[in-house]
Amino acid sequence: MIRFEHVTKRYADGTTAVDDLSFEVAKGELITLVGPSGCGKTTTMKMVNRLIEPTDGRILLDGEDIADADPVELRRRIGYVIQQVGLFPHKTILDNTATVPHLLGRPRKAARARAAELLDLVGLDPSVYGDRYPDQLSGGQRQRVGVARALAADPPVLLMDEPFGAVDPVVREHLQNEFLRLQSTLHKTVLFVTHDIEEAVRLGDRIAVYGAGRIEQLDTPATVLGAPATPYTAEFVGADRGLKRLAVTPVEAADLDEPPVVRLDDPVSRAADALSAADAPWAVVLDTDGSPYGWVAADALTGPAADRTAGVRDLARPMTAAVPLGTPLRQALSTLLQHDAGWLAVLDGDRYRGVLTPAALHGALRRATTADAADLPRDEVALDTVPRT
Incomplete structure (x- = not known):
């Protein structure tokens, strides 16, 4: 032009x-x-x-x-x-x-x-x-x-x-x-x-x-x-x-963590079994429409006071922080800070796709930078990380 x-x-x-x-x-x-x-x-x-x-x-x-x-x-x-x-x-x-x-x-x-x-x-x-x-x-x-x-x-x-x-x-x-x-x-x-x-x-x-x-x-x-x-x-x-x-740098599907998912109307017993099988400390809770409602801790499901006949709804904690897939990482980070949250739900339209954590956000930025320097697609970049001790 x-x-x-x-x-x-x-x-x-x-x-x-x-x-x-x-x-x-x-x-x-x-x-x-x-x-x-x-x-x-x-x-x-x-x-x-x-x-x-x-x-x-x-x-x-x-x-x-x-x-x-x-x-x-x-x-x-x-x-x-x-x-x-x-x-x-x-x-x-x-x-x-x-x-x-x-x-x-x-x-x-x-x-x-x-x-x-x-x-x-x-x-x-x-x-x-x-x-x-x-x-x-x-x-x-x-x-x-x-x-x-x-x-x-x-x-x-x-x-x-x-x-x-x-x-x-x-x-x-x-x-x-x-x-x-x-x-x-x-x-x-x-x-x-x-x-x-x-x-x-x-x-x-x-x-x-x-x-x-x-x-x-x-x-x-x-x-x-x-x-x-x-x-x-x-x-x-x-x-x-x-x-x-x-x-x-946009949020991509490959950047997301996938913690266990339970439903708001699930019984505690089913949710506890899901977390135990995944050896996970918490799970994302979806409502009856499949939209993110919040989260529930494993301790709340399996502790001495847990009623395994109750429903997840009674124990779940609301969490409204969410961003669409493709959101710039800067906006995602701002949303994390605004809600003082440890994770964000990521949506593709109305569909839940996973969660973005601070560690995943950092990894996405590292992969994007490495991909550009090496002229590779971002999803082909593997990161070396320092193991936790």
Whole structure:
């Protein structure tokens, strides 16, 4: 969709902002450009919509050299979101969002109808926010309007220059979640500039790590974190890249422990026999629908006070912590900590698949890192462990 061929940007004072850059962005792909200030990432992005003209090389958009396009028409076909949003203060939110469709010749009524659809898509009810002005919105709401406005003409390409950098961390995370939801539906081709490696890891299908005017590594977040290509990349992503890796490593079925399973309506005798056969200290308890209810300890089933004619329901302890299969390990760890739990139930849809423990979570991270370094499927990696004494 976007192709850079030996692109260089050199200024009159001799400064080279971008040096011989060649890479491609596939249709529907989101690439995050990450690096320190002055490394050339914003220059790269602005050359796509010709806010900055390259000195050498060429940029192709869907096979066409953008140098042959009228700059104004080109920009109207490319969505552009910046940190400060740039909304017109004298226009309502609905009219701000309708600006580009109107410029492209849509009737005012149709442009406003499209704007209302997009405001709703980014979580702003047009009946509530449409008639407001930018200074009547919070920073996070203005950023949502900026995204809606960039999408208003249904552009195939979206350029985003640190769009969430001006809001507090809580709002920023919420905006990131909303944007990921939108992207999973719209599948735009996106160049996303950020200086935050965690944001780059979280959002990007691939990450371009910039050095001085050039890309040091362009790969998936998992590979950049697990196998940095250069010492510069390793230093930039940080010594704690293993922790960052939690955000891009999903929970897989092979990561799960499978303790004994009993049913809420089972008699104590049957549950005790199951735990004894497995030599297990506890069991997961499922309700009558097969959904996780909680757990029961072996001691409660076999102790002197245990009534073997009673039901598991009388002894089971509720445990509501659960995550879907495919959840990032970071989110799973957060859920463990939130519930102060020793394990999480993992679900595939409504079906119980197993439990994730802290030890299993650590093993999943180790396997993922080793798999990337060795270019192996994750389920083919066996781990050496230190035996317990």
